[in-house]
Amino acid sequence: MTAGASWLPLSAGERSVAIEVLVHGPMSRTELARRLDLSPGSLTRLTKPLIESGLLIEVPEAGAPAEARQGRPSQPLDVVAESRSFLGFKITEDMVYGVVTTLRSDIVARHDRPLTTHDPDRVADLLAEMTAELTREHPRLAGIGIGVGGLVRDRSVVGESPFLNWREVPLAALVEERTGLPVIVENDVAALVEAETWFGAGRGFDRFVVLTIGAGIGYGLVLGGKRVPYAEEDRGFGRHWIIDANGPLTPEGERGSAVSLLTIPNIRYQVQAATGRDHTYEEILTLAAAGEPMPARVIDEAGRALGILVAQIANFVLPQKILLAGEGVGLIDVAGKVVDDTLRTHRHPLAAPVDLETKVSDFHDWARGAAVLAIQVLVLGAAEA
Secondary structure (H helix, E strand, C coil): CCCCCCCCCCCHHHHHHHHHHHHHCCECHHHHHHHHCCCHHHHHHHHHHHHHHCCEEECCCCCCCHHHCCCCCCCCEEECCCCCEEEEEEECCCEEEEEEECCCCCEEEEEEEECCCCCHHHHHHHHHHHHHHHHHHCCCEEEEEEEECCEEECCCEEEEECCCCEEEECHHHHHHHHHCCCEEEEEHHHHHHHHHHHHCCCCCCCEEEEEEECCCEEEEEEECCEECCCCCCCCCCCCCCECCCCCCECCCCCECEHHHHHCHHHHHHHHHHHHCCCCCHHHHHHHHHCCCHHHHHHHHHHHHHHHHHHHHHHHHHCCCEEEEECCCCCHHHHHHHHHHHHHHHCCCCCCCCCCEEECCCCHHHHHHHHHHHHHHHHHCCCCCC
16 A cells, blocks of 8 residues: 555445454455445445555455465455554543554554643643654554543543543644644543444444443443443543442542442542551452451442442343453452342343453553544544444
8 A cells, every 4th residue: 555545535335344344354245245235246336446545455265275366356355454553542640641553453552651741732742742752663653542531522622521620622633733643532431432342342242331440430332333422421420320328428428329439549548548548459459359357348349339330231221241441340350259249139030141241451452442533533434433
């Protein structure tokens, strides 16, 4: 593929073909036509420009003899995953995590920098510096995706981010001015859900849920294979989901919510309030596993809260799979039995078992999610994704 080749604009039909091959390929033309309900002629018409532009390529069929691999129409189609690279950034309160991915979202490089200020212009400067450093090793960058914990509008403006104390920050424009690359900004949980739906645990499912626990609680719902956006995205999901009306208070005075029981800051707060000692989350899990009374009690309560939350989601959404992710998933290692027992208690005895998958993830997974948004929107034009 030449440096000047362009994939855009894709027609609706071309986009459907490209997405199907990207997510499920390599794929034979027969299977592709069946999946998209296309005639052979229509498929040929749609794939020809995608092959000519370098987005798709014919690949040898596994096991086929060498003499049968020369330009046969029956050869499977695949994307040229390395033809373009994408940057993904995840911004936390004190760090920026960056990754470079292929077109299929495989991470090929990581680069992190401390975040010493929340001034929007300085943050944009830092992102531009990181972009310049990564561009030296990966010069074919096609675009940037940025994940932020907060409310994002039009995939460009951070309407509100409590972690960064931002309101109405035009982050996409600030970074585009400094890098010259197109930029997509999205709520970090939404970006993670998109990545898992296209390339991860949710691939191929019609009904899929992502639940994240860590500094906060995140929730994403996929129906019909597509993420369901909602106006209240990251406006405190879990803060008003009451698990136990007599449960613990947060420092802000909320009692018994999913946030007060499950998030890392509040688990640490509960242990400190009971023991007078400040422990890291990992230390609390270790102490609980060793049978230390107060940490064990707090972690058991968190396990019950998680079991109730997962059961309620399963009861109402009926998902084919629930993915539990985030920096707090170590809870399962210590309180897994409590979670399972509580989950069964809050489900009908004859209900199908919940397919609960846990993913030990770090912030590079969230950055990868942001890169997937860039792939969806900037390359494929999947604005409705």
